[in-house]
Amino acid sequence: MAYVALYRKYRPRRFADMVGQEHITRVLKRQIETGQTAHAYLFCGARGTGKTSAAKILARAMNCLNPVDGEPCGTCAVCAMGDEALSTDILEIDAASNNGVDEIRDLRDKINFAPTVCRYKVYIIDEVHMLSTGAFNALLKTLEEPPAHAKFILATTEAGKIPATILSRCQRFDFKRIPQPLIEGYLKTVLDDLGVQYEERAVAAIAAAAEGGMRDALSILDQCVALGGELRYQGVVETIGTLDQSAMDRLVEDLRDGRVDRALAQVEEAYLAGKDLSLVLRDLMSAFCSRMTTAAEKKQPLEFYLRAIDLLSQGETAMRFSQRPRTALLAAIARIALVSRDDSVDGLVARVARLEDMIHRGWTVSASDQTDEPLWTEKAPSDAPEVPFGDPPVDAPPWDQEPPLPSDLPPWEEKEPARAVQEKKPALREEAKPVSSGQASRPEPSSGKESDRYQRFLELIRSRSVPAYHTLRFGTLMDDRENSVIIEFDKKGHVMAQALRIPSNAKIVEEALKEVYGPEAKISYVDAPEGAGEELPPLVEKAKSAFGADVIITD
Known part of the structure; x- marks a missing residue:
């Protein structure tokens, strides 16, 4: 496995993990709790103070299915996805290399497309002050009135270069430099987690050289730890290149x-x-x-x-x-x-x-001060106070671990283990077998044609939410008799079923279901059996049609 730099390994994944920016995280968490998130944010501050990290956490929190106290839960389907899986809905753009009018026009044309997985499509534009004047003008109208599913988070180290017309359309948050005692405490937490012994003076020297930037501090620490052994003050001074x-x-x-x-x-x-x-x-x-x-x-x-x-x-x-x-x-x-x-x-x-x-200071000074020679005869001992170091913060959980899989979502219906070959079921059955509690039966679809009621149900959802309609189309209707609708999702459509549990989508589906199927109707999402939806060899297909048996894929 490739080595990961410390500033990436220990990047915050929650607002609570950020150091020295409580005045910002408090407001953002409150907005997530109340659902009053703005359509555009502007994060300003010196390098390495947490602007991009806060933007990524905010983007995940806005799309989290079950946010806890304004924080991403870390267990839902969206939180469990990596940055690469969410790259279609959470887009990070470097304005330094995409600063032209054409890039912004392309963004403006694509912003009207609905998100594929998440609730919102979030655009994180880093170093936004590097955009040209024409690019700012092209972004202006979209930033003022974006689609309901789009959010903008702009980050910059030089807010003075951003036009006032852009500033007035964003909620501005100024990230302050992190105090040296907080940086020292956090570096000690990292060193303890790495199992590296250290000198207090060495940690203080790194924190002072970082000048309020946590990323700079972790980069210097990464370089010093590479020397091996105990982290010593003299080694840090030689690495930084300054006087002790x-x-x-x-x-x-x-x-x-x-x-x-x-x-x-x-x-x-x-x-x-x-x-x-x-x-x-x-x-x-x-x-x-x-x-x-x-x-x-x-x-x-x-x-x-x-x-x-x-x-x-x-x-x-x-x-x-x-x-x-x-x-x-x-x-x-x-x-x-x-x-x-x-x-x-x-x-x-x-x-x-x-x-x-x-x-x-207690020196005896001569009557004249016209030469450059020392003018003292005695010197009192120095009483300069030492600068105290800050206490380390409470240990934070290691951030190099992947979030656990979802555990608090409603249980998925499990299919009863199948035998190698099952006998063909009779076309007519006198009585259905009872289903055990907590599981839903998986009826075989009688034909590829959907019922008229289900078609009306889909059209009603489509008139209210196009994304919810397309998400439902990823599934296969298994049964809609009486007051129960069962939709099956294969392995690829598992995430789409989770998207239907987002409160806004679930409300739309429930209202349409009651209007078409009645007030007592219920809908269930089930997993397709292992190997469902996969193409079978022609010989196996002929055997299946000839003998009327189910095909079970085994190892």
């Missing part, structure tokens, strides 16, 4: 204390070690932001941190457009460390703030 926490702390201290030579040497060492300089800059900016927050809580000056973040932002822009990003980063590092040489207003304010910070 101790090296980052030393770099921040050197910049704050004006040791420009040591700061530049650390960056140069990281470059020679093959570290990604853009990640180094990003982590350095995050470190300054963290220390600025701590200083604000302690009522300490923030000007030095503000100036450092501003210079790093300028350096990030320069690195993006420069052919020598290393030079741009070294220049930004030097400007931060050489605050004593900066005679601008911002530089003077930052110098005063640095002196106040030194005094607050």
Whole structure:
């Protein structure tokens, strides 16, 4: 069996399995419970926050035969089908590669066809902001007034590029970045399920590198687990390509204390070690932001941190457009460390703030601050608080298991085991044999012609629901005498019989049945015997007609 990536293996299958998006799942579950689902949704948010997963869960929940608390039951015929089996009714379209007018016109022409298996035909359009202006205009009218059986779920990472005319026709849900403690807790659940030992610092490093995206976190974890053995912090740092926490702390201290030579040497060492300089800059900016927050809580000056973040932002822009990003980063590092040489207003304010910070930390500062040499004689121990890790959530069920087969549906009528050859039944019988309770007899059809009453019954259903009519036509009428109608479905039509049990279809069939056959009439769906409907060899057909016996297919 081919290896499945972790982000696919642990993709949520229920709203309850999604992490950090309770403000959205709560509303969607309530809509499923009340049946007040919208015709168009727009899911916005950063990458890896669960937009496509939520769209697939919503599509299955809307088509589920027995939703439980707004969740797909996981046991009905629709839930038991794989994504490939439902691909005709739940269509996932990549707008990045299907962004032209012709693709949208083709969608618009096909949307009028009723779904084949499900209740609704759901179109999931990913990266919808990639559609061209003409494609948006072609989609506009269909999105405003789609057929009753059609639903749209649009997903995008850049909602600002979508026209206002599209936004106004959708219910918008904004997916937020997942907090780092929740990502850490979920990664620990995955590692426990995989049976991999880990260090707390290693999990925290992966969660921090993911920047609020669960898919990114699982992708990094997948790469780190491939190393084998225990998940260690040093291995994670080498895989990510950034500085470890101790090296980052030393770099921040050197910049704050004006040791420009040591700061530049650390960056140069990281470059020679093959570290990604853009990640180094990003982590350095995050470190300054963290220390600025701590200083604000302690009522300490923030000007030095503000100036450092501003210079790093300028350096990030320069690195993006420069052919020598290393030079741009070294220049930004030097400007931060050489605050004593900066005679601008911002530089003077930052110098005063640095002196106040030194005094607050218990250093003895000299009377002059005109050189780049260290101006301290003693340093107090660091009292920076550690960032607590979040508790892992409750263990979720493994998502790599296939849902169980339907168990809560009404029992199917079973056929009594047949013997190898049964004697030909007489044409006239004085009395029918009693049928055991819980089972329905399967009468042999007398001829291929359907009764007039059954024809009226079908036409009445057709006038009220064309999909229900075509679903019934998959079956074979076995008996419609008195007040009982028995329809047989072969192995291929098993799903169609389940579709007739959808409440909307069942109501239409029941009303038509009472109008044609009477208020006490009942309808039953039975399974065809094993091998029914299969073509037999010509020699077997001749033997069957000559001896009048049933043919039993055995292994």
